[in-house]
Amino acid sequence: MTGGATTGLAPGSAAETTSAPVSPPFRKAVRGWRGPLLAVLGLLVLSVVFTLLRPAPGTERPLDPDEGGLSGGRALAQLLRQNGVTVHRVTSVEEARARAGEGATLFVPDTLYLADEDATALADLPGDRVVAWSGLLDLETLAPGVKALEAATARSRDADCDLPAARRAGSAHIGGAAFSGPPGAVRCFPAGDGHSLIAYRSGDRTVTVLGGTSFMTNLRLAEDGNAALAMNLLGARSTVVWITDPVDEDGAGDPDGGTFSGEERPGLMDLVPAGVKLAAVQLVIAVLLVAVWRGRRLGPVVAERLPVVVRASETVEGRGRLYRSRRARDRAALALRTAAIDRMMPWLGLPHDAGPVEIVTAISTRARSSTGAAAEASEIGAALYGPPPEDDAGLVALADHLDRLERQVRQP
Structure with missing residues (x-):
């Protein structure tokens, strides 16, 4: 089963990569805080708008003959x-x-x-x-x-x-x-x-x-x-x-419209209560601390040696022995056919959701143009979508047939 058989694992996919995962960027780190920050920002904007719309002291006197508001005269x-x-x-x-x-x-x-x-x-x-x-x-x-x-x-x-x-x-x-x-x-x-x-x-x-x-x-x-x-x-x-x-x-x-004490009319910040100002300062400090905490840089990636290195060939052989010990020829054949179709799809120019009829027709046409001989669609269909092999020899023959079809499709 392991002689020339090809499984769904791509060659060269050994578990030899030792790079540690890269830390997420700053925008992803603060994504969880985006909702609360937007809510707080909205409250601050509403507070400023309401403060600006609030009439200044002395500009809206009840029953003033010059006042056009609801309480004016x-x-x-x-x-x-x-x-x-x-x-x-x-x-x-x-x-x-x-x-x-x-x-x-x-x-x-x-x-x-x-x-x-x-x-x-x-x-x-x-x-x-x-x-x-x-x-x-x-x-x-x-x-x-x-x-x-x-x-x-x-x-x-x-x-x-x-x-x-x-x-x-x-x-x-x-x-x-x-x-x-x-x-x-x-x-x-x-x-x-x-x-x-x-x-x-x-x-x-x-x-x-x-x-x-x-x-x-x-x-x-x-x-x-x-x-x-x-x-x-x-x-x-x-x-x-x-x-x-x-x-x-x-x-x-x-x-x-001023006050009789002769004092100047209070400005915008004078209208804000002292407690609101203190809360705003505390909120700004808290937001800055959270930004520094969540946005700190993690430094360069450190490579770490793995305790065990498993080569790709050993992985293929191990999976083949596992299929053979369990007599899982159906699953092995399905893995071979699925991997072959996935590798041939880019050469055929078909979408990923193409059906069996389209795939078989495209492979037959591609094989005819590359070899000059007619390729039976029934034979291609049996190789890609037929029943699973009955013994190990049939599974090896199926793998050889799939390799041959793949070489014909890849030939210009």
Whole structure:
């Protein structure tokens, strides 16, 4: 079986190669970290985008007559101007004092940032007064006799009072806080044990206290009777002095939208919390350490001597003896035929998925052109796809036939 037989092992394929496997390149080493790194990078990009899209402090003030956002008051200011009311946007006590008069309405949409001395200065100004209470400030200064009772959810409420400004509007989206008023005060929009709108006369002026101003914003102005209520409250006089910023006694305001302390507007990094900055630094350090760890060079390949060297001829003989001892002529014949077909395919110019008919026809044509004699297709087919040999002599004959066909195919 081993005399001239050829197995599926290619000649010269001895297990003599002693080269160690080559280390993978850097891009393969970090491939496992590609997903987490992309996720972290995406989070950082989203953080930067959200920070950039976030309005800078002072650029979006609630109920600012120049603000066109959802919480701004530009729509209400435009309605007042279209109805002949002059709207003065002021940012300090001094500006309010210069604009206020007997025919003006002082509108304070937020008392959260008013200091006591600011409220005292505003209380001395002439004209009507509309105050939206936001907590902290004692109402006794701007609205004597009005007491805050409880918080109230802002929702659509019916006026349920005799105040013409509220009765003509009907329902409005109001709430925020509920108050009790002094004797003789008109109470509108019931909320809990109190009301969200208190109006009364104090001397020669009308004082109106609101629990919230959500009905005046650009978002809510077109709902219910919000626009009518806002116009009735602020449009009773020919002038509205509209305070939009926290004010102090010296009037150190920034008409262009800064802070009253005179500090510069914070930059992008000033808006990022300190904890986020520290986490970002730690993340960058961790990524660099992982990159150094996974991307280190392994150095040149070191050749290692194998303990045993097995030559190709010995491998062929050993496999032949194994087939012979087990009388596995079918497997030996299949190995011979498969190896012969694989070696002849490149010479025949056939694809790897070619069928038996195509292979037999191509070999017959190739053998006829090389020897000048006709090669029987049936004989070639029996050699390549016939039944296994019945004895060792038939297996040797099959190997010789396959060698002869291979030589004919390789001849030019």
